[in-house]
Amino acid sequence: MPSKDSSRKTSVLTQIGVSQGHNMCPDPGIPERGKRLGSDFRLGSSVQFTCNEGYDLQGSKRITCMKVSDMFAAWSDHRPVCRARMCDAHLRGPSGIITSPNFPIQYDNNAHCVWIITALNPAKVIKLAFEEFDLERGYDTLTVGDGGQDGDQKTVLYILTGTSVPDLIVSTNHQMWLLFQTDGSGSSLGFKASYEEIEQGSCGDPGVPAYGQREGARFRHGDTLKFECQPAFELVGQKAITCQKNNQWSAKKPGCVFSCFFNFTSPSGVVLSPNYPEDYGNHLHCVWLILARPESRIHLAFNDIDVEPQFDFLVIKDGATAEAPVLGTFSGNQLPSSITSSGHVARLEFQTDHSTGKRGFNITFTTFRHNECPDPGVPVNGKRFGDSLQLGSSISFLCDEGFLGTQGSETITCILKEGSVVWNSAVLRCEGTGLPAGLRRGRA
Template sequence: MHCVWLIIAKPESRIHLAFNDFDVEPQFDFVSVKDGLNPESPVLGTFSGNKIPSPLTSSDHVSRLEFLTDHSTAARGFNITFTTPCGGHLTAPTGMILSPGWPGFYKDSLNCVWVIEAQPGYPIKITFDRFKTEVNYDTLEVRDGKSYSSPLIGLYHGTQVPQFLISTSNYIYLLFSTDKSHSDVGFQIRFESSLITFSAVKLQSDSCLDPGIPVNGQRNGNLLYIGSSVTFSCDPGYTLSDDKALVCEPNYQWSRALPSCEGIQFTFHTFHLESPHDYLLITENGSFAHPLKRLTGSNLPSSVSAGLFGNYTTEIRFISDFSMSYEGFNITFTEHDLEPCDDPGTPLFSSRSGDQFGVGDTLTFSCFPGYRLEAECGASVTGNEGILLSPNYPANYSNNHECIYSIQTQPGKGIQLKSRTFRLQEGDILKIFDGKDSSSRLLGTFSGSEMLDIILNSTSNSLWLEFITNAENTSKGFELLFSSFELIKCEDPGTPQFGYKIQDEGHFAGTTVVFDCNPGYTLRGHSMLTCLTGDRRAWDNMLPSCVGKKSDFNSPFSESG
């Protein structure tokens, strides 16, 4: 028998092979792992017998596995799993670097290193096509060289990155580090190297690249020549993270990274109040009738970021009754960056006034003669918190709408949805489904002001909303707030004796675990278990079992006639 498996990952990835079980006939049957696509690719290792090999990692994004056996003794075989570690050494003249999981959310606890190497004497240009990470905690370091000890060009997080960067040597080092909490869509970065083009960019004016301007801040000074300096200041309500000047150095790089203008974040260390009689209200607009958060009970709340709606003061109010009392709460507050919105673009046949996208900034649009301005209907959003608005909000929505909204957060988290404003005319409805489309479980159908003071929680990381209006009267519509929370998992179903897991998606609602048996055993039961959605967490079937196959020959001790 001669079997061949090809493992092909994304071009910027490598392949890591782990041997979980290994038993082939010594000397005659063997497994060969090759570092590439073709039979003549370099051999990473050739293995036989029953000693489990050490893990292997490819140098590129393709691995070839070959299994050769003779016609005599058989054995149990092998169980190999593969993953694609992030990072890599890139030597192509042009290419793309994507955060792990792109265009979905990257994972927690990453530590990815990319080294881009060009021909000697060729600088490298990297361009940020898309960049969005958790502010302050998930960072990308860019260094002007081939190691972590090389000079730092910049440390980037949130959405604050320059349009492009250029190295002074033929190497650039990138380190992407994430913590164990929230994640986001990450980044898409293009790189290219060219001796003539980039040398001309640097030398024609003897100046550094424009360092940019902090979100919710201003730059003081516009000279970018070698030896010149610029400083920054923040809008009212924000604090500058670093007030030292940036100096354009002889290597055409700024002396330090662009500072940021920061707001306030509350972190809860202890929290125990009598539910529901004692509670804590947090507001950022002075209105406790519609607070940003209402917190009670004994579950430790996740961090709360204030200033997301363009207001720069936050108030906290603690309310308790005359009966039982508990430990209370311990809260600390720190500054955090307030992320700008993405550029929404400009509709066809129209013009836009405004080019700033920070918190509190506004844009206005007007149509060319012969066209009518109408708000886009529906949205598809990803993230850990945000707002959904009805068309034209805060003005009245129009008639005959069928708007689709979808929300997706990172795997393992659910979505909580509540209304800050909800005012629909009779006959106009909002349907909310617990999943990725309208075939999912219906959480509710709302009209009038029915959704005020109602909180909905999903059982997966997706919500689907349908807003339908008729041809009659209209109203103000809705402003819905969503945030993410940790989902409850199904318990680990275990592994059948003499079996193993082929796939395990994490035991969250709607995820699956798939099983198979070792050679010589047959699976009895369902090979796939699904963690049920809904109010309870349970698997849809029992754990299967692996039973031995019956022999195909008669026993030598059977009776003879």
């Protein structure tokens, strides 16, 4: 299999390095899980590299110390890398991991890799579960089949490509084969999957969707699982799936996507862009209302935002209607300051155009009474002392050992300012000093 351009890999040795003078190269080191033959680093000398059993050398077997200028000497190539031999392997249970070659670095072009998995117990079957999957769509494929004869079209279970993480796959007997093929150009990060031998007559545990729940805990032939999503999330896919006699579920496990329209009535919660943290999609016009008790106000704190600048917008309004005053309009990826409503209702509107979806946003909201300040939280790498949010009360903060307050105040007080109940200062921000332990608090 041809090696890829080394410039696309992470180098462990700079191309040009100076040791003790212009007639020597720096020590090239020894590859992890490998050996080096030679310890002469003078101009014109060469060293060779080999890998331990079960590992293949990627890069040059021999490098030479060369003169590149009157002042500099450098090795002719990077130090090579020893990678586990993961192509054309016979694997045995009870469990293990399979990855594309070089994972999580881009796989090679013109690859042809075969894995055959055999259960230790011939009465069991093989379950294959993917953690990551990213192949050049339509050109690079991973074929999964039944039995130990790779490439047999009669035993093919799935031909996988693209970026969607595949569902659970279960063989019908004690063996499973995988064939990974790539074309001559364009590559991606590849895949990572775990395999495990399980009892016959089972489809395996398909898991529970994020932000969802499942009814049913049996995965034998004929068993049915039912799914539903948490409030504010919509189910995408089948509400119920059944384990079939071919050891496959009748449909993929459904997903839970944040709804584009929802009224929140809880005292606290999270507002997410649809499909967060994946691309939110195009042509959206979402509206969310946060409805607190009449004596309360609403505090919104941004945890994350990545919205296409100038074309996609999140607007937060101080009231329930589209005509309510605007508290803020947000686009781009700069994390905004928190926002507080003047009344007990806040309206969030999210609009996107016809192209270029981004990660979206993640906002935490809390509600508090009119004579209270919003909960300031706890500083990262710090502690908080005091819980009262009432007008006139104070809360103190202290940074953890090894961290110093760089912004904000160690003590904040809830005050009345221009008719609003607010904290008189920002929360303390604690950052690492980078100093030795004895100097962190000014000690010599």
